[in-house]
Amino acid sequence: xxxxxxxxxxxxxxxxxxxxxxxxxxxxxxxxxxxxxxxxxxxxxxxxxxxxxxxxxxxxxxxxxxxxxxxxxxxxxxxxxxxxxxxxxxxxxxxxxxxxxxxxxxxxxxxxxxxxxxxxxxxxxxxxxxxxxxxxxxxxxxxxxxxxxxxxxxxxxxxxxxxxxxxxxxxxxxxxxxxxxxxxxxxxxxxxxxxxxxxxxxxxxxxxxxxxxxxxxxxxxxxxxxxxxxxxxxxxxxxxxxxxxxxxxxxxxxxxxxxxxxxxxxxxxxxxxxxxxxxxxxxxxxxxxxxxxxxxxxxxxxxxxxxxxxxxxxxxxxxxxxxxxxxxxxxxxxxxxxxxxxxxxxxxxxxxxxxxx
Numbered sequence: 001x002x003x004x005x006x007x008x009x010x011x012x013x014x015x016x017x018x019x020x021x022x023x024x025x026x027x028x029x030x031x032x033x034x035x036x037x038x039x040x041x042x043x044x045x046x047x048x049x050x051x052x053x054x055x056x057x058x059x060x061x062x063x064x065x066x067x068x069x070x071x072x073x074x075x076x077x078x079x080x081x082x083x084x085x086x087x088x089x090x091x092x093x094x095x096x097x098x099x100x101x102x103x104x105x106x107x108x109x110x111x112x113x114x115x116x117x118x119x120x121x122x123x124x125x126x127x128x129x130x131x132x133x134x135x136x137x138x139x140x141x142x143x144x145x146x147x148x149x150x151x152x153x154x155x156x157x158x159x160x161x162x163x164x165x166x167x168x169x170x171x172x173x174x175x176x177x178x179x180x181x182x183x184x185x186x187x188x189x190x191x192x193x194x195x196x197x198x199x200x201x202x203x204x205x206x207x208x209x210x211x212x213x214x215x216x217x218x219x220x221x222x223x224x225x226x227x228x229x230x231x232x233x234x235x236x237x238x239x240x241x242x243x244x245x246x247x248x249x250x251x252x253x254x255x256x257x258x259x260x261x262x263x264x265x266x267x268x269x270x271x272x273x274x275x276x277x278x279x280x281x282x283x284x285x286x287x288x289x290x291x292x293x294x295x296x297x298x299x300x301x302x303x304x305x306x307x308x309x310x311x312x313x314x315x316x317x318x319x320x321x322x323x324x325x326x327x328x329x330x331x332x333x334x335x336x337x338x339x340x341x342x343x344x345x346x347x348x349x350x351x352x353x354x355x356x357x
Contacts, residue, residue: 011027013026013027013028014028019085024041036075039055071106071111074148077148078095087273100141105145114157118158130169138169142163149161183294187288187290192284195280195284198212198281202300205303206304206320207300208234209274211231212274215261229242238322241320304317314329
């Protein structure tokens, strides 16, 4: 039996350009502030279907019910261009923070009046909420709430912002996780060339994904004995001077002359967001059956460990990685203690000394 689609009037239809360049159509039950899309063209049910009508019926009262509440701010933010310009992954992470049924922002604060965020005491309430959730998840929830409140304050929806300069509680230490040479070789030989180039560049330079995404010929400079990469790192705002290794030199030589960046997607275009580089590496890591706890970011530890193993001085490692001497000493201390190659090297030196004596 053919499904009958019922024509619906009074729908506000909006087409928006997403972060990846594609276009999506959203349908709203109401207009103006607080309007929430109840359907978009990525959903499995069609316009006018019973599922569509049920979603429309459920959505119509939402905007009116949210007026004056902090939920109205949340709804406004999730339909704003600021939110829709974010990558799909970031949008998904923020939606989870906002709408999580037990620890989400809306669950905790949505039903309260907007004015609670103009009371200085909200700072302590937010910190306790963060602490009760705990770990990285708690920090992510708080960071996303800070972003939303800052957005509302910029638009004068909120007159005060009491959530500035809240420090994260969670500190991740992945110094014990780095790519081994067999794992790198397995990835390079099994992944598509444009994906393999991401890991090659990361392990050979030690740059973060955001810096890798921008890396191009403009960053290559000649030296008396070869080439080096000179780049201001985005996070620490320090100048990194990185020697071009044999493997990195091959990647540079293999880059088409008219290509501005070394790392591009399958279509030959620069990645729209640095997260896509890590996503691509993780996807092919799993397809190739490589150790599941490895991430693209761990390539920094791999690069630092190689420098240490090559007997580079602390100053040389700091210059190459774009670190301060103090930060380099702290990080290298952890890598030195955890590197199996370093332990093997010490064992070999001890055995050689024993034989000499």
